[in-house]
Amino acid sequence: MQEFLSAILLSSGYNTALVCIGAAILGAASGAIGVFILLRKRSLVSDAVSHATLPGVVLAFILGEILWGYGRSLPFILAGAAFSSMLGVMAVDAIKTHTRLTEDTAIGTVLSTFFALGMVLLTIVQSMSIAGQAGLEGFLLGATSGMLFSEAVTIAVASMIVGIAIVLRMKEFTLLCFDENFAASSGYNVKWLDRSLLILLVSVVVIGLKTVGLVLIVALAIIPPVAARFWTERVPVLVGISATIGALGSYIGAAISSTAPSLPTGGIIVLILFFLFLVSLLLSPVRGVLAAYIRHRRFQKIVHTRQGLLTIANGQPILEPLTRKLMIKNSYMCGDGRVTDYGFSVAQKMARDQELWNRFKELDPEAAHSLQDWSLRPIEEVLPYDVVSELETGLKPHTV
Amino acid sequence: MEIFLQYDLPSILLGTFAALACGLLGNFLVLRRQALMGDTISHVVLPGIVVGFLVSHNTSSLPMMLGAGAAAVVSVMLIELIRRLGNIESGAAMGVVFTTMFALGVVLLEQTGAAGVHLDVEHALYGNLESALWLEATSLNDLLDWHKLMLLPDEVKQLFVVTLLILIVIVVFYKEFKLTSFDPLLATTLGFSPKIMSLLLIVMVAVAAVAAFTAVGSILVIAMFICPAATARMLTDKLSTQLFISGVVSLLSGVGGYILAAFGPLWLGYDFSVSAAGMIAVTAGALQVLAMLFAPRYGILTRRWQQKHSALAN
Known part of the structure; x- marks a missing residue:
């Protein structure tokens, strides 16, 4: 309890404080982007996005090992993750538009096949017998305990940039979600808007890999907006509340998990978020039960x-x-x-x-x-x- | 031959039965646009499995099955509740529930120290296909020897029974499944309740997911619920043909994927093997890509080619 309090109050070491703040900014950014994903009824696309990062993560690691003998460089791994998850998103869209298969089938195909490819590549890494490959496991469930200072700074800064981009584009995204045709007729490039929404989603997912892990990062984009829906119908308010819930959940979760190594960060954050969702579901004066x-x-x-x-x-x-x-x-x-x-x-x-x-x-x-x-x-x-x-x-x- | 029987055959059987059980059921999930139900169920069973394991301390046991089944039922009810109370689309409701249940499973695993004993998160995702052994086998004749067969690992026998059960249910309720999947209204007027059929389907999916889960991992389960059925759907319009094709694709991926994983790197001159569960899923995915591109009638490239052809003819 003592440890938890000091973590919450940012007084248990510079690194922990930075991790908590980074997680909060990340939670806010993904909560905000999640609102638009929810309104466009594409919540589970984010599941495909997150699972599709694995082959990119592992390939970047292997490439880094071969090129420089050091594979654990975070920016390089995240770039690999972003690349393969963009491929995944494009594959979902291509399957949906060019074949007779439906979107849910496309999502399922991409997430399982990409993730399985990542698994195969992981076993190759294991057989390469490289020291330090254990770090890759951390990307599955998230691990903040061993995070380097530079990594924490990277995450905080990148989340901040994504958050600002979302705020700047809020009006266009709102229009896109409610009236695509009107948006098109008033001169917006709808296709590009849709794509930029997905690019922002991919960025959030990729930035969150290290903290929350790729299996559970989707929760950060799904649970806060669903919880926020119980408080309001107005989009700007919805974005604000969702971002707040995301930030609060991630902050508290990161603080709790920093107190003990056996508390996986991603899992704790998701459970806290679900708790906030339950509170909204039951107690919200607007649409609460x-x-x-x-x-x-x-x-x-x-x-x-x-x-x-x-x-x-x-x-x-x-x-x-x-x-x-x-x-x-x-x-x-x-x-x-x-x-x-x-x-x-x-x-x-x-x-x-x-x-x-x-x-x-x-x-x-x-x-x-x-x-x-x-x-x-x-x-x-x-x-x-x-x-x-x-x-x-x-x-x-x-x-x- | 002895090594093949002792080390490879049980794993091949595990992978293939898991692929068949999930692959056949997947047809109905894909047709009903419930493909992600398989994804959801294979994530939500984790906390149930952990609790079952903590009770029994055994990785292939009845408490684990029961725990997983209970977790699946709770989750399906929770999804429905959230969907109704919050007026939220089912995708988002599923997202809320499956991430929370999986997170609960992960935290339980790490907290109780079940991790590292027999069960951990990697195990839950990747399965442990390669660890199935049949050390009692010495020659091909053992395949016909009942007593020797009974010495196969429990997971193999369990999955065999489940696969057989699914096959029987599909054959017995074929007409009902077909009607409720394509035309729920007509089915209701004819006196089949679509609700009961979809409940039966969910139960079967849960049973298949749980039985396959501990052996092959959740990712292979998800892949097998979707890829073979999607492949078959690209190739035919007829449900019975689709079921047959998906069965063949499941078999091909199960056997082919394992062989590629175990011997593929050897053929390329490396002395290691890669994840069999992963390779089976990748093989199924690759078959689906082939079908999506080259299917005789619905394939992307086939269509392009036909359009070009007919444009030239005109």
Whole structure:
């Protein structure tokens, strides 16, 4: 706990602090780009993108060993990863557009075949018996514990650049997601926009390889935007919230995993992100489950009260338990089921209100239909005074 | 011959049965646009497998199967729940669930020290095809000897049973699967419930994924759910033919991939072998690429060539 606190507060060593900050920036960038990927319904393309990095990583390592006798140079490996994952993205698109196979099949083909190729290459590396090849394993699940200072700086700076690029292009991407045709007709090159979105996705994935690992990096682009969807519908806000969730999850995850070597960074980050997703799902006041339940209960109460009062006005007994409870609670009824005087008078008013509504529906069905959501309210609160009094003249005199 | 029987044959059998079990089921996944269900299931079973392993301390055991099955069921329900509650497209919901479950598995592995004993993440991804041995075999006659056959590794027998089971289910419910995959509405009016059939399919996929998972790793499982079926789909329009072709492709990749992995580098003059599971998947992928380019009717290059030809003829 002590260690975790000091890691969270950036006071457990310069390197750990840098790793945490780098992870946070990366999380923000991937959360932001993830929103557009989600809106374009291409979330699982990122799965293909991340798995397709493996052959590039291993080939770059082998090439580095052959050329300079040193394969572990991070920028070179990341360049290899970017190259092979771009190939993967292009392969998905090519299969989708040029064959009869669907996008999900294309994604599955690319991710499994590319990853398998990477596995084969990995076994070749193992047989080359090079010292230091163990570092490659870290790319699978992410390892921040042994990260060099220069590597942490590379990751932080690269994520920052991607983040700025996303902010600058936000308007165009929003347009692309909601109205591709409009974007095209107002002079944007839609194809290039789509491609630049994927290039940014590939950059985020590649930058995150070392921290989160290639198996789980997709979570960084998928979970934050899905969680953010529960908080808002507006795209700029969505991007902001998603980036915040991504940053928070990655930061806390990186801090926790820095406290013990047996806590794999990628796994911990994903679990924290899922926790944030659960919080959003349950507690968001906008689209959260709890808020929806409360709204539902409130609505149910209004409907049941109204129906109960109408039943009283008709002189019929109330049998439904919830309605009975509500009637007694509002002292429209005594505990034994007798209706109080107060209950009678409110019921008469409600019956009259209902009659007026019914009449309004008869006379002007279209207007009544458009006011449907309001028809549980007293009619005077919804319709203007003169309309109500006009409706009243058509009714029998009010008798109480 | 003895070495082949003892070291290579069990691995070939493992790879081929895994390829067949997944490859046949994949046809329906590909047709229903659920190709990534295989991907999802083979990721989400990890925490179940880890828990099962911690309970039983054995890599091919019933608790592991049960744990994996439970994890698969929980995940399918979770995906459906997230999709409905959040009004989120199923791809994203799948993404949320499978990454979380896999992360849970990874953390469990590292935390409990199961890693390094018999099970680790690399194992889960790559499998351990080469470790299957049949040391009791001495000659070809042993292939007909029941007692000797029973001494084959448990994984091989397990996968054989699962493959047989899948074959039987596909044959018995062929009409139902076909109808619910192509025309769910018609199927409903005729009295087959598409829901029950897709549930049965998911269950079969989970069984195949779990049985193959520990032996060959999740990547080969994913590849086999998709590549043979996709290859067959490029070559034919008829479901029965497609099933047959996908079976042949699975067999070819299983046997061919293993041979390339074990002996390929030797032929090139190197004295090592590469990952068999990886090579089988790569072989299946390569066959699919060939089919996508050169399939008689739907191949990309074939079509180009035909267009050119007909343009010239006009």
